[in-house]
Amino acid sequence: MMPPVATPSENRELSPFTGWTRGHWETVADELLLAVRPFASPRRGLIDLPGPRPSSSGHRSDGLEGYARTFLLAALRVAGAHGEDPHGHLARYAEGLASGTATDRGPDGWPRISDVPQAIVESASVALSLRLTRPWLWDALDDRTRQRAVDRLLPALGPSPVDNNWWLFGLTVAGFLQDAGIETDLARRTIDRSLARIDEWYRGDGWYSDGAGRSFDHYNGWALHLYPVLHAHLGGDRELLERYGPRLRAHLDGYARLFGADGSPMPYGRSLTYRFAAAAAPWLGALTGYSPLTPGTTRRLASGAMRHFLDRGATDDRGLLTLGWHGPYEPVLQDYSGPASPYWASKGFLGLLIPPSHPVWTNREEPLPAETGDAVTTLAPPCLLVQSTAADGLVRLHNHGTGYAAAVDDPCYARFAYSTGTGPTPADGTLPDNHFALLVGGGHTARGPVEPEGSGPGWAASSHTPCPGVRVHSLTLAHGRAEVRAHLVTGAPEGTQVRQTGWAADPDGPTAQLQPVQGYTVRTASPSGPTLQGPATRTAALHGTTGPGPDTLFVALASLTAEPDPAPVTALAEVGTSGRTLTVTWQDGTTSVRTCGPPWS
Structure with missing residues (x-):
C-alpha cells in the first residue's frame, strides 16, 4: 500500500491570491x-x-x-x-x-x-x-x-x-x-x-x-x-x-x-x-x-x-x-x-x-x-499589443506579427485578437472570431502570412494579402478596455464585400461589444460554436463594401469586459477620420493620432 497523499490546508496569509504553498x-x-x-x-x-x-x-x-x-x-x-x-x-x-x-x-x-x-x-x-x-x-x-x-x-x-x-x-x-x-x-x-x-x-x-x-x-x-x-x-x-x-x-x-x-x-x-x-x-x-x-x-x-x-x-x-x-x-x-x-x-x-x-x-x-492597473504594452519583436484592465483582470492580445508557418490560417495563430476569457472559435466552418475578411467566391478569405508594419505606445499594425492583387493594412489602437480596429483595403474591385468580426462571447463569460465607425453598413450576430471557454458562443460581425477608389478604410470600435453592466464602447472613445488618418479621443481626454497604411505615422 502506498501512503496516502495528504492535501495541505490553504495559507491565505502567505498566499492571499491562491492560498497555495x-x-x-x-x-x-x-x-x-x-x-x-x-x-x-x-x-x-x-x-x-x-x-x-x-x-x-x-x-x-x-x-x-x-x-x-x-x-x-x-x-x-x-x-x-x-x-x-x-x-x-x-x-x-x-x-x-x-x-x-x-x-x-x-x-x-x-x-x-x-x-x-x-x-x-x-x-x-x-x-x-x-x-x-x-x-x-x-x-x-x-x-x-x-x-x-x-x-x-x-x-x-x-x-x-x-x-x-x-x-x-x-x-x-x-x-x-x-x-x-x-x-x-x-x-x-x-x-x-x-x-x-x-x-x-x-x-x-x-x-x-x-x-x-x-x-x-x-x-x-x-x-x-x-x-x-x-x-x-x-x-x-x-x-x-x-x-x-x-x-x-x-x-x-x-x-x-x-x-x-x-x-x-x-x-x-x-x-x-x-x-x-x-x-x-x-x-x-x-x-x-x-x-x-x-x-x-x-x-x-x-x-x-x-x-x-x-x-x-x-x-x-x-x-x-x-x-x-x-x-x-x-x-x-x-x-x-x-x-x-x-x-x-x-x-x-x-x-x-x-x-x-x-x-x-x-x-x-x-x-x-x-x-495592478490598466495597461497597454507593446511587445515589439512579435508585434503584439497586450491590453489589460484591473477592474476585471482580463488580458487581451492584439496580434500584428505572428503566424505558424505550417498552418497559415490556424485559429490559434491567425486571429487579430485573443483574450484570457474567450475563444478562439474552431476552424470547422463556423464564424471566425476577431477576423477581417473579404467575402468572395461564396466564402471568406484567410488572413494569410502576416507582415508587421510597426508598433508603439498603444498601437500595432500589420498587413497581409488575402487574395491576389489585394493588400489589407491593419491597425489596432487600445486604451483602457476600448479598441479601435482599422483596415485599409487596397486593390479590391469596387463593391467587394468585407466582414469584421468581434469577440466570441460565451453567455456566462465577458461582455463583447462591436460598433461601426466608418465603412460598415450592417451589424449582425450569429452563433459561433464552442470554444475552449464554453460550449456555445455568439460573435458579432460588421459588413461593408469597398468603394470606387484605390483603397477603402473600414473602422470599428470593440470592447471585451467582465465588468457588470458595462457602458457602451461608443462612450469610451470618439474616432474621427481624415483620409487614412484616425484621431481618437479617449474617455479620459487623451488623444491618439495614427495613419492606417504606409507610411505609418
Missing part, C-alpha cells in the same frame, strides 16, 4: 504520478494512457511519451526533495528504463529514434530526468542498463529532423551525457550546433521565433528559453548563463503580462494542452536569478496558473490530465498530440527545484501585472 505543488505532483500508475506496462517501460490519438506515431510511441513526460515530473518532485521519495516514484522509472531500453519489442520496449522521430522529443525528457536524479537513479544502475540507455539516447545527437525547437532536444540529451562523462566531444559539438541554430531565430527583447518565419507563442518559455538556460544552470556554466539568462529576463518582463487575474495563460499558439507548462519560464527565472519579477509575483503567477486549470476540470475522474484546455477540447490539438501529450505540463513544476527557504516560497504573494 510549496506543499500543494508537491501534493499535486504526487497525485498526478499516482494516477498514471495503472496504465503502466508490466515492467513499466511504457505508460499508455487512454484518450484520443490524433498522432500517427502509434501506441508504442504514445506509451514512451507517457513514460518520459511523467518521468520528468517524478524527477522534479524527487530532486526538489533532495532524494526523498516516499511514494517510490524513481524505483518505478528505473525499472521502466531497464525494460524499455532492453528491446523495441514486447509490451515494454521503446520505439527507436530511427523508426519514430517522436522518440527524439521524449529522449530529451528522459535525459533531463536522468540528469536531475543522477545521484539516486543513474548512479545506482548496473553497467549493462546504463549502456543500453546510452545506446537509445545517442541518436538524438544527430541533426534535428524538424527545424524548430527540436534542436534543443539533442542539446538536452547532450547535456546529460556530458555530465555523465559519456561521449563528451560529441556532446559538446551537439550543444554548440544546437545553440547556434536557435541563435539565428532570436529577434531581441527576449523573443525567439520557433523556427523560420514568425512563429511566436508559449514555446518561447517552455522550450526556447527553458532548455538552454536550465542546461547552463545544471552544468554550472556561467558563460552560457550570462549569454542566455538576460534573454530570459527580458522575455519575462512582457510574458508575465499575458496572464489574467484568474490565473489563465493567454490561449494563443499551438500545444495549448500543455496548460500550466506556461509557468516553466517564470520558475526558471527565479531558479537562476534572471527574472524581473518579485518572488511573490512569480509564485502567484505559477500557482494561479495551476489552480486555474485544476479548478476547472483539467483532470478527469481518474486524475488524468485530458487532451484539451479546461476539460477535453479537441480543436486545440495538433496532429502530433497523443494521450500523454498534456504531461509536458510537468515543466510547470520546475519551481520544485528551488529550495523551500528561497523567497519564491517564503515571501507573501504579490499581484500580477493584470491586477
Whole structure:
C-alpha cells in the first residue's frame, strides 16, 4: 500500500491570491504520478494512457511519451526533495528504463529514434530526468542498463529532423551525457550546433521565433528559453548563463503580462494542452536569478496558473490530465498530440527545484501585472499589443506579427485578437472570431502570412494579402478596455464585400461589444460554436463594401469586459477620420493620432 497523499490546508496569509504553498505543488505532483500508475506496462517501460490519438506515431510511441513526460515530473518532485521519495516514484522509472531500453519489442520496449522521430522529443525528457536524479537513479544502475540507455539516447545527437525547437532536444540529451562523462566531444559539438541554430531565430527583447518565419507563442518559455538556460544552470556554466539568462529576463518582463487575474495563460499558439507548462519560464527565472519579477509575483503567477486549470476540470475522474484546455477540447490539438501529450505540463513544476527557504516560497504573494492597473504594452519583436484592465483582470492580445508557418490560417495563430476569457472559435466552418475578411467566391478569405508594419505606445499594425492583387493594412489602437480596429483595403474591385468580426462571447463569460465607425453598413450576430471557454458562443460581425477608389478604410470600435453592466464602447472613445488618418479621443481626454497604411505615422 502506498501512503496516502495528504492535501495541505490553504495559507491565505502567505498566499492571499491562491492560498497555495510549496506543499500543494508537491501534493499535486504526487497525485498526478499516482494516477498514471495503472496504465503502466508490466515492467513499466511504457505508460499508455487512454484518450484520443490524433498522432500517427502509434501506441508504442504514445506509451514512451507517457513514460518520459511523467518521468520528468517524478524527477522534479524527487530532486526538489533532495532524494526523498516516499511514494517510490524513481524505483518505478528505473525499472521502466531497464525494460524499455532492453528491446523495441514486447509490451515494454521503446520505439527507436530511427523508426519514430517522436522518440527524439521524449529522449530529451528522459535525459533531463536522468540528469536531475543522477545521484539516486543513474548512479545506482548496473553497467549493462546504463549502456543500453546510452545506446537509445545517442541518436538524438544527430541533426534535428524538424527545424524548430527540436534542436534543443539533442542539446538536452547532450547535456546529460556530458555530465555523465559519456561521449563528451560529441556532446559538446551537439550543444554548440544546437545553440547556434536557435541563435539565428532570436529577434531581441527576449523573443525567439520557433523556427523560420514568425512563429511566436508559449514555446518561447517552455522550450526556447527553458532548455538552454536550465542546461547552463545544471552544468554550472556561467558563460552560457550570462549569454542566455538576460534573454530570459527580458522575455519575462512582457510574458508575465499575458496572464489574467484568474490565473489563465493567454490561449494563443499551438500545444495549448500543455496548460500550466506556461509557468516553466517564470520558475526558471527565479531558479537562476534572471527574472524581473518579485518572488511573490512569480509564485502567484505559477500557482494561479495551476489552480486555474485544476479548478476547472483539467483532470478527469481518474486524475488524468485530458487532451484539451479546461476539460477535453479537441480543436486545440495538433496532429502530433497523443494521450500523454498534456504531461509536458510537468515543466510547470520546475519551481520544485528551488529550495523551500528561497523567497519564491517564503515571501507573501504579490499581484500580477493584470491586477495592478490598466495597461497597454507593446511587445515589439512579435508585434503584439497586450491590453489589460484591473477592474476585471482580463488580458487581451492584439496580434500584428505572428503566424505558424505550417498552418497559415490556424485559429490559434491567425486571429487579430485573443483574450484570457474567450475563444478562439474552431476552424470547422463556423464564424471566425476577431477576423477581417473579404467575402468572395461564396466564402471568406484567410488572413494569410502576416507582415508587421510597426508598433508603439498603444498601437500595432500589420498587413497581409488575402487574395491576389489585394493588400489589407491593419491597425489596432487600445486604451483602457476600448479598441479601435482599422483596415485599409487596397486593390479590391469596387463593391467587394468585407466582414469584421468581434469577440466570441460565451453567455456566462465577458461582455463583447462591436460598433461601426466608418465603412460598415450592417451589424449582425450569429452563433459561433464552442470554444475552449464554453460550449456555445455568439460573435458579432460588421459588413461593408469597398468603394470606387484605390483603397477603402473600414473602422470599428470593440470592447471585451467582465465588468457588470458595462457602458457602451461608443462612450469610451470618439474616432474621427481624415483620409487614412484616425484621431481618437479617449474617455479620459487623451488623444491618439495614427495613419492606417504606409507610411505609418
